[in-house]
Amino acid sequence: MQFFAGTEISPSLPAATASGNNGHMMYVFNRDGICLLYREWNRPLHTLNAQQDHKLMFGLLFSLKSLTAKMDPTSVEKGNLGVPQLPGQGCSFHSFRTNTYKLSFMESPSGIKLILITHPRTGDLRESLKYIYNLYVEYVVKNPPYTPRTPISNFLCMCELFNTALDQYVRSIS
Amino acid sequence: MPPVGPRSGDAIFANIERVNAELFTLTYGAIVRQLLTDLEEVEEVNKQLDQMGYNIGIRLIDEFLAKSNVSRCVDFKETAEVIAKVGFKMFLGVTASVTNWDADGTCCSIVLEDNPLVDFVELPDTCQGLYYCNILSGVVRGALEMVSMKTEISWIRDMLRGDDAFELQVKLLKQVPEEYPYKDDE
Numbered sequence: 001m002q003f004f005a006g007t008e009i010s011p012s013l014p015a016a017t018a019s020g021n022n023g024h025m026m027y028v029f030n031r032d033g034i035c036l037l038y039r040e041w042n043r044p045l046h047t048l049n050a051q052q053d054h055k056l057m058f059g060l061l062f063s064l065k066s067l068t069a070k071m072d073p074t075s076v077e078k079g080n081l082g083v084p085q086l087p088g089q090g091c092s093f094h095s096f097r098t099n100t101y102k103l104s105f106m107e108s109p110s111g112i113k114l115i116l117i118t119h120p121r122t123g124d125l126r127e128s129l130k131y132i133y134n135l136y137v138e139y140v141v142k143n144p145p146y147t148p149r150t151p152i153s154n155f156l157c158m159c160e161l162f163n164t165a166l167d168q169y170v171r172s173i174s
Numbered sequence: 175m176p177p178v179g180p181r182s183g184d185a186i187f188a189n190i191e192r193v194n195a196e197l198f199t200l201t202y203g204a205i206v207r208q209l210l211t212d213l214e215e216v217e218e219v220n221k222q223l224d225q226m227g228y229n230i231g232i233r234l235i236d237e238f239l240a241k242s243n244v245s246r247c248v249d250f251k252e253t254a255e256v257i258a259k260v261g262f263k264m265f266l267g268v269t270a271s272v273t274n275w276d277a278d279g280t281c282c283s284i285v286l287e288d289n290p291l292v293d294f295v296e297l298p299d300t301c302q303g304l305y306y307c308n309i310l311s312g313v314v315r316g317a318l319e320m321v322s323m324k325t326e327i328s329w330i331r332d333m334l335r336g337d338d339a340f341e342l343q344v345k346l347l348k349q350v351p352e353e354y355p356y357k358d359d360e
Contacts, residue, residue: 031320033355055356062354109246110235110320111352130240137240141233148232 024101024117026170028136030149031111033058037152039166061105061113068093094126104129112136118173128173135165190241190264199293206306216303223305227312228319235317238264246321250346251275253323254282257314257344266290274343283330284314286340297334305329311342322350 028037035054048056069092095104102122106114106129114129114136139162140146152159205226209219242260247253258270267290274283291307305311311327318325324347331341 031322031352059354059356062352108236108239109244110239111322112236130243133236134240137237141236 024119026117026132026166027054027057027113027115028152029054029058029061029113029115032149034149035151036112039163039170041167041170057115058113061115064093064096065107095124106130106133108133116170122173125173128169131169132166135162135169139165195267195290195293199290199295202291202309203295206304210301210304216301220303220305220308223308224312224315227309227314228316229312230309231313231316231318232320234265234313235320238317249279250323251279251282253318253321254284254344257317258284261317262286280346282344284342284344285331286342289333289340292334295334302335305332306334307332307340314342314344318344322352324348324350 024040024042026037026039027035029035033055035058038050038054047053092107093105095102097103097120100120102118102120104116104118104122104125106126112133114132116125116129116132118125140152140159141148143159143162145158146152152162206219206223209222210216213219213222238261242264244256244260247256254272258272262268262270262284268286268288270284270286272282272284275281289307291310295306297304297306308329311329315325315327326345326347328343328345329341330343331337331339333340
């Protein structure tokens with residue numbers, strides 16, 4: 001089975017088991033569209049190269065956010081679709097589900113977007129995503145060798161602890 | 175049944191670690207003293223402190239958002255309140271207040287009655303013109319830039335220069351909305 005490593009060298013990823021590991025993939029983007037992290041635990045189908053895959057994902061979420069905000073029936077504003085939004089405006093979507101997977105999304109006001117793709121019967125992952133954001137803060141943001149706005153890679157900034165903690169946590173999400 | 179992860183991050187990150195206040199003050203003092211020795215020019219030191227603060231601010235914002243769980247602020251007024259009441263409290267242990275709003279709501283002052291950075295500090299005559307706490311202005315500027323606000327920050331009152339409190343003027347220059355970062359032809 002081929003694994004995408006994205007922009008980081010991935011150490012031996014645990015083999016996905018049917019019962020143990022429900023997480024399929026994880027992306028972390030910052031506000032400029034740079035993919036800070038891409039982890040893959042279980043992804044049988046590869047269609048695009050890594051760069052295009054990241055851009056597609058980012059573009060999808062950017063548009064979805066914009067669309068869901070504009071379609072909000074409770075909001076009083078009638079902006080045009082495609083107009084960039086100021087922070088603080090608009091509602092934010094948090095997940096969508098298909099028959100084969102569920103995509104959960106969280107965006108912090110600083111523009112860090114966390115995307116976790118899991119099996120479709122997963123419950124609400126908002127708390128889990130918040131926990132992962134905390135992990136990001138503790139192990140990456142506070143890590144002096146890590147340069148902000150660059151991908152999280154073991155080579156440059158020794159974020160091994162983050163990767164391990166993340167793997168462990170995702171495995172424990174039911 | 176597969177094990178369930180903790181419902182929130184609080185289980186592990188609940189105890190915000192605190193550091194001894196004197197250690198903090200003395201460490202900051204050592205930094206400023208070293209900068210003065212290395213750079214000699216007071217203006218250079220001010221700029222360097224601001225830059226250091228900026229680098230801290232761009233990281234601090236994520237920690238602040240993660241720990242305090244505040245959602246996006248609707249306008250600049252709310253932002254300033256959150257910085258003063260939650261931010262300063264969380265990181266420095268002091269509560270600041272927000273005053274002097276101008277007519278459009280884009281400029282305000284954050285007033286600190288108490289400031290742990292300046293305990294035991296007196297500025298000698300050779301350092302007039304030094305903004306000892308300039309790191310704070312950099313921190314606020316860096317943090318706000320990461321939430322799409324470009325600001326200009328300056329000191330209005332400084333206790334080390336004889337005033338009765340620290341007053342930081344925060345002026346919102348513009349809000350930078352999120353734009354699609356990729357060019358269409360790529």
